[in-house]
Amino acid sequence: DVKVTQSSRYLVKRTGEKVFLECVQDMDHENMFWYRQDPGLGLRLIYFSYDVKMKEKGDIPEGYSVSREKKERFSLILESASTNQTSMYLCASGDGYTFGSGTRLTVV
Amino acid sequence: KQEVTQIPAALSVPEGENLVLNCSFTDSAIYNLQWFRQDPGKGLTSLLLIQSSQREQTSGRLNASLDKSSGRSTLYIAASQPGDSATYLCAVVKFPGTYKYIFGTGTRLKVLA
Numbered sequence: 001d002v003k004v005t006q007s008s009r010y011l012v013k014r015t016g017e018k019v020f021l022e023c024v025q026d027m028d029h030e031n032m033f034w035y036r037q038d039p040g041l042g043l044r045l046i047y048f049s050y051d052v053k054m055k056e057k058g059d060i061p062e063g064y065s066v067s068r069e070k071k072e073r074f075s076l077i078l079e080s081a082s083t084n085q086t087s088m089y090l091c092a093s094g095d096g097y098t099f100g101s102g103t104r105l106t107v108v
Numbered sequence: 109k110q111e112v113t114q115i116p117a118a119l120s121v122p123e124g125e126n127l128v129l130n131c132s133f134t135d136s137a138i139y140n141l142q143w144f145r146q147d148p149g150k151g152l153t154s155l156l157l158i159q160s161s162q163r164e165q166t167s168g169r170l171n172a173s174l175d176k177s178s179g180r181s182t183l184y185i186a187a188s189q190p191g192d193s194a195t196y197l198c199a200v201v202k203f204p205g206t207y208k209y210i211f212g213t214g215t216r217l218k219v220l221a
Contacts, residue, residue, distance in 0.1 A: 006151075031207050033207075033208070040213075042197075042211050042212070042213040042214070043197075043199075043211040045208060048208060058208070088149075090151055090152065092152075094207075095140075095207050096140065096142055096154060096157040097142065097144075097152070097154060097199075097207075097209060098154060099144075099151040099152040099153070099154075100151050101150055101151040102149075102150060102151040104149070
């Protein structure tokens with residue numbers, strides 16, 4: 001069974017901290033994506049990648065960066081966490097998406 | 109700009125009913141459409157993927173149809189069960205090779221036992 005694994009289900013971080021969200025897929029997919037999901041706003045694309053070391057901004061990249069050093073791993077980085085980044089973060093991979101189970105991040 | 113709308117936002121039905129969930133999109137020039145299910149606090153699970161050359165897909169009690177010319181897709185759930193209770197989202201992608209899906213805000217379904 002194909003899998004997309006997000007390293008943490010729940011995270012609580014302090015304002016100003018640097019936060020790493022990890023996503024690993026075992027399907028040899030080239031495409032990987034990071035979304036955030038907020039009530040009333042739906043899913044919004046933060047960053048995506050079509051290949052190793054390649055990244056493209058999505059619709060709301062401000063305050064985030066990404067890293068893709070290996071094909072199977074796509075990391076989302078919050079450079080300096082803020083309370084408005086409290087959200088559910090969802091990683092997806094593939095042409096037809098397979099999603100991870102999500103990371104609920106709370107910034108206090 | 110592509111917009112994806114799902115109506116109704118919430119739906120409550122008795123067990124056993126057949127039901128239809130709707131998805132509308134403003135730009136009919138789409139490549140793929142995908143339906144997902146999301147349980148509370150969880151990630152999204154892919155249900156059905158309809159590619160550009162297809163008009164429908166079926167999996168078990170689920171059937172999804174796509175009419176690109178009218179900008180609509182429907183998800184049909186036969187003989188609904190309490191375990192079908194979840195939020196259902198549709199998403200569309202415009203170009204092959206980009207795979208940047210645009211999501212609707214979902215229909216929250218509750219099936220009553």
